Amino acid sequence: MSKRLRSRQWFDNPENPDMTALYLERYLNYGLTLEELRSGKPIIGIAQTGSDLAPCNRHHITLAQRVREGIREAGGIALEFPVHPIQETGKRPTAGLDRNLAYMGLVELLYGYPLDGVVLTIGCDKTTPACLMAAATVDIPAIALSVGPMLNGWHEGKRVGSGSIIWQARQMMAAGELDYEGFIELVATSAPSVGYCNTMGTATTMNSLTEALGMSLPGSAAIPAPYRERPQMAYVTGKRIVEMVHEDLKPSGILTRDAFLNAIAVNSAIGGSTNAVVHLMALARHSGVELELSDWQKHGHDIPLLVNLQPAGTYLGEDFHQAGGVPAVVRQLMDQGLIREQALTVNGQMIGENCKDARIILPDVIRTFDAPLMEKAGFLVLTGNLFDSAVMKTSVISPEFRQRYLSDPQAPNVFEGVVTVFDGPEDYHHRIDDPAENITENSILVMRGSGPIGHPGAAEVVNMRPPAYLIKQGVTALPCMGDGRQSGTSGSASILHASPEAAAMGNIALLENGDRLRVDLNTARVDWLVSEDDIAKRRKMLEEAGGYAYPASQTPWQEIQRSMTGQLDTGATLEPAVKYHRIIDTLGNP
Ligand code: FES
Numbered sequence: 351m352s353k354r355l356r357s358r359q360w361f362d363n364p365e366n367p368d369m370t371a372l373y374l375e376r377y378l379n380y381g382l383t384l385e386e387l388r389s390g391k392p393i394i395g396i397a398q399t400g401s402d403l404a405p406c407n408r409h410h411i412t413l414a415q416r417v418r419e420g421i422r423e424a425g426g427i428a429l430e431f432p433v434h435p436i437q438e439t440g441k442r443p444t445a446g447l448d449r450n451l452a453y454m455g456l457v458e459l460l461y462g463y464p465l466d467g468v469v470l471t472i473g474c475d476k477t478t479p480a481c482l483m484a485a486a487t488v489d490i491p492a493i494a495l496s497v498g499p500m501l502n503g504w505h506e507g508k509r510v511g512s513g514s515i516i517w518q519a520r521q522m523m524a525a526g527e528l529d530y531e532g533f534i535e536l537v538a539t540s541a542p543s544v545g546y547c548n549t550m551g552t553a554t555t556m557n558s559l560t561e562a563l564g565m566s567l568p569g570s571a572a573i574p575a576p577y578r579e580r581p582q583m584a585y586v587t588g589k590r591i592v593e594m595v596h597e598d599l600k601p602s603g604i605l606t607r608d609a610f611l612n613a614i615a616v617n618s619a620i621g622g623s624t625n626a627v628v629h630l631m632a633l634a635r636h637s638g639v640e641l642e643l644s645d646w647q648k649h650g651h652d653i654p655l656l657v658n659l660q661p662a663g664t665y666l667g668e669d670f671h672q673a674g675g676v677p678a679v680v681r682q683l684m685d686q687g688l689i690r691e692q693a694l695t696v697n698g699q700m701i702g703e704n705c706k707d708a709r710i711i712l713p714d715v716i717r718t719f720d721a722p723l724m725e726k727a728g729f730l731v732l733t734g735n736l737f738d739s740a741v742m743k744t745s746v747i748s749p750e751f752r753q754r755y756l757s758d759p760q761a762p763n764v765f766e767g768v769v770t771v772f773d774g775p776e777d778y779h780h781r782i783d784d785p786a787e788n789i790t791e792n793s794i795l796v797m798r799g800s801g802p803i804g805h806p807g808a809a810e811v812v813n814m815r816p817p818a819y820l821i822k823q824g825v826t827a828l829p830c831m832g833d834g835r836q837s838g839t840s841g842s843a844s845i846l847h848a849s850p851e852a853a854a855m856g857n858i859a860l861l862e863n864g865d866r867l868r869v870d871l872n873t874a875r876v877d878w879l880v881s882e883d884d885i886a887k888r889r890k891m892l893e894e895a896g897g898y899a900y901p902a903s904q905t906p907w908q909e910i911q912r913s914m915t916g917q918l919d920t921g922a923t924l925e926p927a928v929k930y931h932r933i934i935d936t937l938g939n940p
C-alpha cells in the first residue's frame with residue numbers, strides 16, 4: 351500500500367550515488383546504522399519546541415523519549431530537532447512576533463530534510479499555530495502532541511489560575527491590598543508544575559482546538575503534563591504517526607472547512623481565547639481553506655459556554671481533564687447537530703466516531719447543553735466607521751459590567767462613552783493614573799499602535815485596567831478597545847483586533863481624546879460620533895504629517911515581519927507565504 355517514501359530520495363537514490371552517500375554518511379556519525387537508514391523505514395521528525403528558554407513546553411524533552419519508543423515500536427526511525435522557541439511569558443517585546451518566525455523555520459526543516467512524517471510538540475500559546483501552519487504548508491503527515499497543562503495552582507484553599515491571577519493581582523496592588531513581593535508570591539502559586547497555563551488561556555484553547563480540528567489523538571489535549579497518561583499518550587502518538595505515513599494521511603485530508611467550523615463551535619463552548627481567531631484564520635489561510643472572520647459569529651456566537659474554567663468560570667486544567675476533556679464537549683455539541691461529524695482525524699476515524707461515547711464526568715466543570723454557564727457565548731464580530739472589523743469575547747462580560755454598561759432599559763446592550771486614547775503600552779502606563787486625564791466611569795479606553803505593524807507581532811495590551819482612583823471607588827473595569835490583542839487568560843470583555851490598525855492608517859489613527867463612541871452589541875457596531883467632514887480633515891492632516899508614528903524596529907526580524915504582515919482579521923500571516931500550499935505535492939522534493 352505504501353508509495354515510495356520521500357526520505358528514499360535522500361537515503362536510497364541509485365541515480366545519484368554522490369549525493370546519496372553524502373546524505374547518508376553524516377547521519378551515521380552518532381550511531382545510526384546504514385541498515386537502519388536504508389531499510390525503507392519511515393523517518394519521523396520530532397519537532398521539539400521545548401527548551402530551557404521555553405519552560406511551558408520543556409516537558410516535551412522528557413516526553414520525546416516515549417514518542418521515540420512509539421515510533422520505533424511501529425517500525426519507524428525518529429529524528430528529533432529543535433523548533434525556534436516561543437515562550438509566551440518570556441519573549442520581549444512580545445511572543446506574537448515569533449509565531450511566524452517559528453513557522454517559517456519549521457517549513458524549511460520539514461521541506462528540506464529527509465522526513466516522511468512529523469510529531470509536532472505543541473503547548474505554549476504560539477507554538478501550536480506555528481507548528482500546525484508549517485505542517486499544513488508543507489503537507490507532510492503530521493500529528494500534534496500536547497505537552498499538557500500544569501497542575502492546578504492553589505493559594506489558601508482557592509484555585510489560582512495562570513495569567514488570570516495577574517489581572518486580579520494588579521487590581522489588588524492598585525487598590526493597595528498587595529505589595530510588590532506579595533504580588534510576585536501570589537502569582538508564583540499559579541505555576542505548580544511543568545506544563546502550560548492551567549487556565550482556559552490561549553494555550554488550553556489552542557491545544558483543545560487542535561484536537562477539535564482532528565490534528566491530535568482524541569482525549570489527548572486536556573491531560574495535565576505531570577500525569578502518567580501524558581507519556582502514555584506520547585508513546586501512542588509516536589506509534590500512530592508511522593501508520594499515518596503508510597496511510598499517506600496528511601494535514602490536507604484533515605484540515606478541511608468542516609474541521610475549522612468544528613473548532614469554532616468548540617471554541618465557544620470552552621470559552622476559548624480571542625487569540626484563537628488570529629491563529630485559526632492564519633492556519634486556514636496556510637491550509638488553503640476558505641474561512642471568513644464572519645464565520646466566527648455565524649457558526650460560533652450562539653453556542654453556549656459549557657466549560658467552567660477560569661477566566662470565564664471557576665475551575666482549572668486538571669478539572670477539565672477529570673471532567674471528560676474535549677471529547678465530552680464535542681459530544682454535547684454533536685447531540686445538538688453542531689459538529690460536522692464526518693471530519694477526519696489523525697487516528698483515521700471521523701470525529702463523530704471518536705466522540706460518540708464520550709460523557710461528562712464532573713457536571714459542574716463541563717455543563718450540559720441544557721444547563722450552560724452562559725447562553726450565546728461565542729465571539730461578536732463588530733464593524734463600524736472606526737474599523738472594518740474587531741472581535742469581542744462575550745463570555746467574559748461580567749455581571750457588574752453588564753449592569754453598568756449594557757442594562758439601560760431604553761437601549762439594552764448599547765452604551766456611549768468618551769474616549770481616552772493611548773499610543774502603545776508605555777503611553778498607557780505613563781498616563782493611566784494621572785488625574786489630569788479625567789478618566790471617569792463614562793470613559794472608553796482605546797489602545798492603538800498595538801497592531802501587527804505598530805507593535806510587531808501585535809501586543810496583548812488592550813485589556814487595560816481603570817485608573818487606581820476609580821478602582822478604589824469600585825469601578826473595576828472600563829470598556830476597552832484597540833488594534834492589538836489581549837491575553838487569553840484575561841477576563842476582560844474588550845473590543846480587540848481593530849483592523850486596519852492605526853499604523854496601517856485605519857480610522858482608529860484619527861481618534862482624539864474626548865471623541866464619543868457608541869457601542870451597540872445588538873447590531874455589532876461601533877460608531878464614532880464625528881462627521882464625515884471631520885474624519886476627512888483629520889486624515890488629510892495626519893497624512894501630511896507623515897502618517898501615524900510608531901517606534902522603530904529593534905531587530906531585523908521585526909522589520910522584516912512588519913514589511914510583510916497582514917492585519918489581525920486575516921491572521922497576521924506573512925503575506926508572501928500564504929500562496930504556498932501543499933508544497934511537497936506541488937513542488938516535489940528539494
Ligand atoms: Fe506558556 Fe501560558 S505562558 S502557556
Ligand code: MG
Nearest residue numbers: 438475837838
Ligand atoms: Mg498570551
